[in-house]
Amino acid sequence: MCCLHTCNMGSWHPVMPGASAALVVFIVCISFPAMAAAAGASSDRSMSLPGCPDKCGDVPIPYPFGIGEDCAAASRNNYFNLICNSTIDPPWPMVGYPEAVAEVADISLEHGEMRVLSPVRHICFNSNTTSTKFTGGYQLQDTPFLPSPSRNHFTVIGCKTMGLIGGQKGAASQYVAGCYSYCDGVNNMSDGAPCAGMGCCEAAIPANLTTFEVKFEMNQSKVWDFNPCFYAMVAEVGWYNFRQQDLTGSLGFMNDRAQGGAPIIADWAIRNGSCLEEGKDTPNDHACISANSYCMAANNGPGYLCQCSKGYEGNPYLLNGCQDTDECALRKQDTKYEDLYPCRKGDCHNTLGGYLCKCKTGKRSDGTKFGCQSLHSPAEKLVIGKHRLCKQFISVHSFIYIM
């Protein structure tokens, strides 16, 4: 599915107590591409360049991503150019063509994230000494992508095995981390147990991880007959949950649960450039070209993202891409929006960038700006019943302006 060609050799030196400090050389697969997350825009308006496909199969493709060079912001980074592989049904977008391709599951403009499926690294033994393996890593220097440190971790599955992840953080600093998983049988572990070192383990990954590779240090001698395969992956937090049977059978875990690969959340950004100081003119090549949009610094690595201003939604990377959110229409569409855009017992009126909550005749603001109440509360009615003249002093209705 990915990353099987254009490999070159890389090396790094794990320095660990108890582990042999030999120079470790292994295969590096060049490049990976991104992952995506649905933007959740509530309207049908296109998120892609005019005349360009806005979907591949079931996956929306918002600009700066696009299918083909003319539909993507390829001049900013050629990795925004995706291919739509229609030999599969339904078709799947793929990133990283031609060096190394990964399947794109979804793209989020709002969070600057892409979810991709990445093959699981593994080594399998069919005797005490003979094995097959797939290790290797990624080189992301020239791509807009970096694995998200908050939304992924490094997970290792196996008995008596240490999984290692090593590479480059940013331009200069070296990085090695890993974790050890122990077990001497499969029976004393329970499904759903946390990956805390019995059957599986986890390690955090850092920001700015531009290059990384995975390898194993294990002693299979006493375990290979019940636990023939060891797995390691950078994967989305919350995706993997331990099952005893993931330890047994040759490639059982991959065949059952990770056939297309494991999901990784990649942070992407416009890497070339940065947000301008307030008050400065926008240069011609700035990516945030829609009215009612703003620039936000990337939180992993260099560069920036564009966002629609509050009360607007759509695609800030397109001319007029950010359009007014019709909060009142959304309220009618789905009750979950009644909490998001409250207007209790009032009439909702959409405005550019916001909405008005207007109280009907006989009601007034409930004091929260987001709702109305009867002109007379029960207590007031009681009082008014006794002193009928007072009611004339209460205003008939009020407008509340929100946003």
Ligand SMILES: *[C@@H]1O[C@H](CO)[C@@H](O)[C@H](O)[C@H]1NC(C)=O
């Ligand atoms: C990005 O940077 C390169 C050189 O580093 C430059 O040639 C290119 O014009 C820049 N592109 C944008 C869109 O700023």
Ligand SMILES: *[C@@H]1O[C@H](CO)[C@@H](O)[C@H](O)[C@H]1NC(C)=O
């Ligand atoms: C499209 O998908 C098929 C099946 O997974 C794969 O063999 C082929 O290499 C893919 N094409 C491209 C261009 O990645």
Ligand SMILES: *[C@@H]1O[C@H](CO)[C@@H](O)[C@H](O)[C@H]1NC(C)=O
């Ligand atoms: C795990 O189970 C094996 C036998 O199934 C037993 O020998 C071993 O002591 C158990 N280990 C732990 C840590 O409970």
Ligand SMILES: *[C@@H]1O[C@H](CO)[C@@H](O)[C@H](O)[C@H]1NC(C)=O
């Ligand atoms: C692996 O474990 C076996 C038995 O537990 C031991 O004899 C052997 O020396 C170990 N191998 C290494 C490389 O540590």
Ligand SMILES: *[C@@H]1O[C@H](CO)[C@@H](O)[C@H](O)[C@H]1NC(C)=O
């Ligand atoms: C398995 O092979 C290792 C060396 O790779 C050796 O140290 C160990 O004794 C062997 N274990 C068995 C049970 O043959």
Ligand SMILES: *[C@@H]1O[C@H](CO)[C@@H](O)[C@H](O)[C@H]1NC(C)=O
């Ligand atoms: C990541 O790299 C950028 C520059 O490329 C740097 O400003 C930032 O401090 C780095 N962040 C971390 C966590 O290393």
